[in-house]
Amino acid sequence: MGNNLKGFYWGWYVVLGAFLILGVNYGTRYSFGVFVKPMALEYHWSRSVISAGISIMVLAYGVGGIFAGRLADRIAPRWIITAGATLMAAGMFLTAIIRNPLQFYFTYGILGGFGAACLGVVVCNSSVGKWFIRKRGLAFGISSIGVGAGTMAMAPLAGYVVKVYGWRVGFILMGVCVLVVGVILSQWFMGKTRPEDYGLLPDGGGGTERGGDPASNDGSRLGPSLGQVLRDSRFWILVVCYSLAVMTEMSALVHQVAYAQDLQIDKVAAASSLGMIGMASSLGRFFFGWISDRIRDAKYASALGFLLMTVGMFLLVQTTSVAMLFAYALLFGFGYGSLATMMPFLLADRFGRHILGSAYGALTFFAAGIGGGAGPIIAGYIYDLTGSYNGAWLLNLTVLLIVTFLILALKPRRSDAAA
Numbered sequence: 001m002g003n004n005l006k007g008f009y010w011g012w013y014v015v016l017g018a019f020l021i022l023g024v025n026y027g028t029r030y031s032f033g034v035f036v037k038p039m040a041l042e043y044h045w046s047r048s049v050i051s052a053g054i055s056i057m058v059l060a061y062g063v064g065g066i067f068a069g070r071l072a073d074r075i076a077p078r079w080i081i082t083a084g085a086t087l088m089a090a091g092m093f094l095t096a097i098i099r100n101p102l103q104f105y106f107t108y109g110i111l112g113g114f115g116a117a118c119l120g121v122v123v124c125n126s127s128v129g130k131w132f133i134r135k136r137g138l139a140f141g142i143s144s145i146g147v148g149a150g151t152m153a154m155a156p157l158a159g160y161v162v163k164v165y166g167w168r169v170g171f172i173l174m175g176v177c178v179l180v181v182g183v184i185l186s187q188w189f190m191g192k193t194r195p196e197d198y199g200l201l202p203d204g205g206g207g208t209e210r211g212g213d214p215a216s217n218d219g220s221r222l223g224p225s226l227g228q229v230l231r232d233s234r235f236w237i238l239v240v241c242y243s244l245a246v247m248t249e250m251s252a253l254v255h256q257v258a259y260a261q262d263l264q265i266d267k268v269a270a271a272s273s274l275g276m277i278g279m280a281s282s283l284g285r286f287f288f289g290w291i292s293d294r295i296r297d298a299k300y301a302s303a304l305g306f307l308l309m310t311v312g313m314f315l316l317v318q319t320t321s322v323a324m325l326f327a328y329a330l331l332f333g334f335g336y337g338s339l340a341t342m343m344p345f346l347l348a349d350r351f352g353r354h355i356l357g358s359a360y361g362a363l364t365f366f367a368a369g370i371g372g373g374a375g376p377i378i379a380g381y382i383y384d385l386t387g388s389y390n391g392a393w394l395l396n397l398t399v400l401l402i403v404t405f406l407i408l409a410l411k412p413r414r415s416d417a418a419a
Helices: 010-029 033-043 047-072 077-095 101-118 121-129 136-165 167-189 226-230 233-262 267-292 299-317 322-351 356-386 390-409 414-418
Strands: none
Touching (some): 010 121, 010 167, 033 047, 033 136, 033 267, 047 101, 047 356, 077 167, 121 322, 121 356, 136 267, 226 356, 267 299, 267 322, 299 322, 299 390, 356 390
């Protein structure tokens, strides 16, 4: 395809590709909650044993994100995504025939995690971020809606397939979706690097973002190196806040279906709560992206997202019915929608788009790999220890309240501080 199609800026095709690829990736991963109880019943595995599988996957995702992000700053993303889709699909297919925890940890955890990293937010959203400056928040918001849309579509589908055909068929279905969508769409939409390489300007024209891009707007590769980013206190505030927030997110997404079923809520209704989170997070992603382009400092939007997650977690602790479960899902989901949008936005805003893939990969290692990996296994351990998820939900509530205030300590861009 040409750089523009009938005068339409190519960056928006990158956004569309990222939207669809993120949808199938995260829709698959965030549907894991519907597999927890049937796998536990068949193999008599504890929740901690099963939770370790998703924790290993998330850790592998975080480690893989470092390498995928570095590659995304150097080559066209379609080859990274194609390789990742193939590897992740292989992990899903092999998980359908596992017989012991070690096999599960390798197929779903390691293969699935490294594959998912190559078609996750690091590659997709860093690619989007290279095409936009003034409209960066909107672009991130739209592409990240794919995470919620995919969850909303695939979680109820997975719940139905698992209920009718069994969990093994469910994993096979997930693998087919990842392989077909990931390979075809990456080859179609994700074949270009950044606008300057094709004689284009960010946003489809001239202009700069508020205060200018920390990297030069003419496309030259100026700005901080990855080493400088890693020595910056602002980066580590982002690491702490988002690692803790993703920890709470993953523990809730993995265990809320089993929690609801323990409360005697119907299996399909419990699985649908994941879809509700997906729907609400889609609205949240658009909202937080839109508002970030319009306020003085996007850290305030991030704090609002954390606060909404806090209130949602409070509702989950109080849940006794389907109505309360859905109320939690809507509020928590809307706030959680801020994560995928605000992480790359704040990185690009503070450090520039030229280093976005590498910086985002490093942040994702801590946020998704460490924080996200710890969340499910901590919640599973608390359940095995106490026979209840209430302790895990209270821990999440406390952590979210802390990061709501901590993110406000994030210092502005250096040029803004100097001014």
